Amino acid sequence: MLKGLHRLGQLTLAAFAKLGRAHLFLLQALAASWELVPRFPLLIRQMYVVGVLSILLIALSGLFVGMVLGLQGYNVLSDFGAEESLGVMVAASLVRELGPVVTALLFSGRAGSALTAEIGLMKATEQLSGMEMMAVDPVRYVIVPRLYAGILSMPLLAGLFTYIGIYGGYFVGVGLLGVDEGSFWSQMQATIDFREDILNSVIKSLVFGIIVTWIAVFEGYDAVPTAEGVSRATTRSVVYSAFAVLGSDFILTALMFGD
Amino acid sequence: MCQDPQNSIICIQGLTFSRGQRRIFDQVSLTIRRGSVTAIMGPSGTGKTTLLKLIAGQLKPDAGSIKVLDQEVSTLSHRALYELRKSIGMLFQTGALLTDLCVFDNVAFPLREHTRLPESMIRTLVLMKLEAVGLRGAQHLMPAELSGGMARRVALARAIALDPLMILYDEPFTGQDPISMGVLVRLIRTLNDTLGLTSVIVSHDVQETASISDYIYVLSQGKVVGQGTPEELENTPSPWVEQFLHGLPDGPSPFHYPAPSYAEDLLGC
Amino acid sequence: MYMSNSRVIEIWVGLFVAMGLAALFLLAMQVSNLSEFRESDKGYRLLAKFQNVGTLKVRAPVKIAGVLVGRVADIRLDQEHYQAIVELRIDPSYRLPDDTIASIYTSGLLGEQYIALEPGGSPDYLKDGDEIEISQSALVLEELIGKFLVKSAEKSGSDEK
Numbered sequence: 001m002l003k004g005l006h007r008l009g010q011l012t013l014a015a016f017a018k019l020g021r022a023h024l025f026l027l028q029a030l031a032a033s034w035e036l037v038p039r040f041p042l043l044i045r046q047m048y049v050v051g052v053l054s055i056l057l058i059a060l061s062g063l064f065v066g067m068v069l070g071l072q073g074y075n076v077l078s079d080f081g082a083e084e085s086l087g088v089m090v091a092a093s094l095v096r097e098l099g100p101v102v103t104a105l106l107f108s109g110r111a112g113s114a115l116t117a118e119i120g121l122m123k124a125t126e127q128l129s130g131m132e133m134m135a136v137d138p139v140r141y142v143i144v145p146r147l148y149a150g151i152l153s154m155p156l157l158a159g160l161f162t163y164i165g166i167y168g169g170y171f172v173g174v175g176l177l178g179v180d181e182g183s184f185w186s187q188m189q190a191t192i193d194f195r196e197d198i199l200n201s202v203i204k205s206l207v208f209g210i211i212v213t214w215i216a217v218f219e220g221y222d223a224v225p226t227a228e229g230v231s232r233a234t235t236r237s238v239v240y241s242a243f244a245v246l247g248s249d250f251i252l253t254a255l256m257f258g259d
Numbered sequence: 260m261c262q263d264p265q266n267s268i269i270c271i272q273g274l275t276f277s278r279g280q281r282r283i284f285d286q287v288s289l290t291i292r293r294g295s296v297t298a299i300m301g302p303s304g305t306g307k308t309t310l311l312k313l314i315a316g317q318l319k320p321d322a323g324s325i326k327v328l329d330q331e332v333s334t335l336s337h338r339a340l341y342e343l344r345k346s347i348g349m350l351f352q353t354g355a356l357l358t359d360l361c362v363f364d365n366v367a368f369p370l371r372e373h374t375r376l377p378e379s380m381i382r383t384l385v386l387m388k389l390e391a392v393g394l395r396g397a398q399h400l401m402p403a404e405l406s407g408g409m410a411r412r413v414a415l416a417r418a419i420a421l422d423p424l425m426i427l428y429d430e431p432f433t434g435q436d437p438i439s440m441g442v443l444v445r446l447i448r449t450l451n452d453t454l455g456l457t458s459v460i461v462s463h464d465v466q467e468t469a470s471i472s473d474y475i476y477v478l479s480q481g482k483v484v485g486q487g488t489p490e491e492l493e494n495t496p497s498p499w500v501e502q503f504l505h506g507l508p509d510g511p512s513p514f515h516y517p518a519p520s521y522a523e524d525l526l527g528c
Numbered sequence: 529m530y531m532s533n534s535r536v537i538e539i540w541v542g543l544f545v546a547m548g549l550a551a552l553f554l555l556a557m558q559v560s561n562l563s564e565f566r567e568s569d570k571g572y573r574l575l576a577k578f579q580n581v582g583t584l585k586v587r588a589p590v591k592i593a594g595v596l597v598g599r600v601a602d603i604r605l606d607q608e609h610y611q612a613i614v615e616l617r618i619d620p621s622y623r624l625p626d627d628t629i630a631s632i633y634t635s636g637l638l639g640e641q642y643i644a645l646e647p648g649g650s651p652d653y654l655k656d657g658d659e660i661e662i663s664q665s666a667l668v669l670e671e672l673i674g675k676f677l678v679k680s681a682e683k684s685g686s687d688e689k
Contacts, residue, residue, distance in 0.1 A: 041534065048537045052544045091559050122358070130355030133315055134369045134417075135344040141372075156548020163551040166559060185558075186596070190589060194562035198555055 022218045028139050029147050029217075035140040036148060042141070046149030050111040050213075054157055057110050058103060062161035065098055066090060066168025073169070074177050083179045087188035090169030095192060095201045096257070099162030101249050104208035107154060108241035112216035115146055116237035119220025120230035128221075143217050150216070154209025155202050162201065200256045204249070211248060212241045268293045268425055268457045269314060274323035276306070276313060283309055285481040286323070291425075296451050296458040298468045301478035302503065307461040308352075310478075311427045314459070315347060316340045328424070345373060348418030348426040352433065354410035356402040356417070362389070363398040366417045373421060388416040392446060408439025412446065419450060425457035426450075432464040440464075444471055465504055477503055561587070571598055571617040572656040576630040581612040582641050582666025584632055589642045590616050597622045600643060616643065625650040626658065632666035641666060 036043055073089040119142060122128050128138040166188075173179040192198070216237045223233035269291035276284040283306035291297045299307055312318045313325055316332045325332045330343060356365050366385045370376060376384070389395040392412040402410060411431060418426050428447065432440050448471040451458045462468040469475065469489040477485040477492070477500050485492055485500035492500055502510030518524065556562045581603060590598040598618035606613050618624065627648030634641050645660075654660070 044538055044541050045534070047541045047544065051548075052537075052540045055544060055547070095555070095559065125353055125358070126351045126355040127357055129312075129317065130349070130351055130357075130414075132317060133344055133347070133349040133351075134372070134421075135341040136369070136372045137341070153544075153548075155552070156545060159548050159551035159555060163555055163559075166555075188559055189561050190596075192560040194556055194560040198552075198560045198562070201555075202552065 018222070021222060022214070025139075025143075025218050025221060026214055029143050032137070032140045032144050033148070035144055039141070039145060042145040043149055046145045047153060050115070050146070050149045051153035051156065054107060054110045054153070055160065057106055058157045058161050059164050061102065061106055062099075062164035063168040065102060065161075066094065066165030066170075067172045069093060069098075069165070070169035070172030070177070074173055074179065083173075083177075084183035085187055086169070086173045086179050087184035087186075088191045090173070091166050091188045091192050092197070094162045094165045094169075095197050097249070097253070099165065100158045100201055100204040100208055101245060103158040103161045103205060104154065104212055104245045105242055107150075107157060107209075108212045108216065108238055108245070111150065111153070112212050112241050113234050113238050115150070115213070115216040116220040116223070116234045117230060119143075119146070119217060120223035120225070120233050123221065123223060124225040124227065124230055138221075143221065146217050147213050150213025151206065151209045154212070155205040158201070158205035158208075196257075200252075203256075204252050207248060207252060208245050211244045215241050215244060266292050268328060269459070270324075270326040271314075272324045272326075274313065274325060275321045276309065276318070277321055278309075282481050284313075284320075287478070287481070287483055288323075289476050289483060289486070291457060291459055292474065293457055294451075294455065295473040296448060296460065296471055298460045298462060298472040298475045299478060300462060300465065300468060300475060300503065303463060305478045305480070307463075307478065308429050311349065311429055311459070311461055314427065315344060315349060345421055346424045348421070348423040350411065350414050350418050350426060350428045350431055352430045354402070354407075354414040356405075356410055356414055358402050360402075361398070362394065362400050362402070362405070362413050365402065365413060366420055369417065369420045384420065385416075388420050389413075391419070391450065392416045393442075406439070408435050408442065411435075411439075411443060415443075415446065415450070419454065419456075422454070423456070425459065428458065428460040428462070430462055431460065432462055432467050440467060447471060465506070469504075479503070571619050573601070574616045574618055574624075574654055574656075574658055574660055576614050576616065576643070576660040576663050577606065577609075577611045578614060578630075578632065578663050579611060579665040580668060581614060582632055582634075582668055584614070584641045584643070584666065590618065590645060591642055592622070592624075592645045592647065597645070614643070623653045626652045626654050627662070628654065628660055629662045629664065630660045631664035634667070 069090045070086065073086050074083060077083050077085055077089065119128075122138075122142065128142065131138045131141060170184060174181045174184050219233045219237040219240070220230075223229045267290045269289075271287060271289050274284050274287040275282070287310075289299075299310060301307055309318065313320055314327060314332065316335060319333045327343060328346065330339070332340070332343070335343060356362075357368060360368065363385055366388055367381050370381050370384060374381075386395055386398070389398055392415050394409060394412055394416065397405065397409065397413070402413070405413065415426075431443055431447065435443065444467050447458060447460065450456060460468055460472065469492075472489060474488055475486065475492055476483055479499055485495050485497050487495065492504065495501070498510055501507070508514055584600065584603065586600055586603060588600045589596050590600065598616055600614055601617040602615040604613050604615075605611075614630075616630075624645065625647050627650040629646045629648070631644050631646070632641055633644050
């Protein structure tokens, strides 16, 4: 009994200590943001690794998700004779939820885990210590460019996902199932509001970008510097990202669309 | 106080450091003379790498003073510490090359980070350093394409890129074949003498290290158990030094990990 | 080799950012009502009074024969007569005769409410700021049911006589 309490206390304290480290780490990275200016090429390089290399995955996933939405939405809506609302349904679900959320989950699996593994390995092979010894702060050289590359890439990827997804729904709905093209678009435009929907969607994806990249780089930086430690950190990075994204999505949705 | 403060570059007094329950250093004092090659030797697990990290300010001691270039390392601000590190080169066990940069860019890395030299001058400097370690021809290779010995030589070229005052070597000889070991041994001594460096070698490869050292400290169980020039050590009566230098399996450093008596353990449960 | 490699990366990243921004821009222009925001500012203003606007909302469509001609710009209450005043923004390419009738209809059984305009035959056209004289309020379900109940009660009462 006492042993169990002891263990529970230890775990709780460790969790809070880690949370504290993560926040200090973020503050440290944000305070070093100005270092990006002389190191702009590093940001470009990381945008390539984090963003460009994720395009194919994001675009294909967006297409398929949109097509599935078109198919399922048509089946349900046609029962009510409301196929014309298919455009609204596809666009609203993609813009408000699926675009930012699914992109964030895919992004954490594709780019986040790679970031964690890369930074963890750099730690395990003493590259981070080596930098410190060369009087180069690894937070500035390694972390800051990756953090900003992730934060900047997420909204762009989510935009691609959503846009391609809507065309996936359009292809299935209008192209294959014969929904009227005019009402597909006009009902969508009549319902989707720029400020309420599109801007909030961009804000969501930006917040998810911060969360996912923060977790990824921190888990790498905080990893136990062994092969096993890095592999555990990579798993944690994806799992924590998924929880954090879905949890914060609920909060953001409540704040944005709750009124 | 330090013996001979004018000539010493590193001066450690009464250093105590523990990791958790384990005491790694207990009242260790040592001095590194300017221009010398000093070896710090001892069995695995005596915290030799920890000592280098303490000198470089990556760890903070529990008690005692570590002075590098007359500055107390543990009390330096972040900025002053980074300034100090520019005059210290360190060679890690694995080389610690940046895996996403080629050999040339690895050596150029500290120059690009800390100087505003034009690219043409950086190129000249990098090629000079690579020439010194005999790897100018490998400048376009990536770290993954290098052998262990070559990676260490590239790391050495990188460590001397900023023309430091001293270089700390962390186990430079482990896992090397005899040829690359010989190359490294000679390189360390030549670089030290031609560039006017001060070298600290942490190692347990007795013969190789002793062959190029001016002075040797032997550490065991958190204490300095012997010191002197290689010749002096050879003649020390200390059983510790005797055991370590000649690789005897049993002695003051016991073969057995501390345990209750064998008979008791077998019959105990 | 190093230089050309980083050039390729830069081009890719440029392409990525351009694609991402284009997707966001197209989402705003093609999928949302952003394009109409600017149009609604350009159009001319008409006022219509209703006894009851039901669940009509700002930016609800204004249609003639099912064609979108404008949007509801504002809904407020006339303090004097306790009527709803609805301000409409009409696309300037459509001209409306001054005997146009405005009605509030529901699209589908449960859909959104919108304003339908039925132009009359008058030779004079409505100008910016004019009021539509004839209007027909929204049908409120409870009122309909109430009317129906009263009628059927009257009917059964007269049957008994």
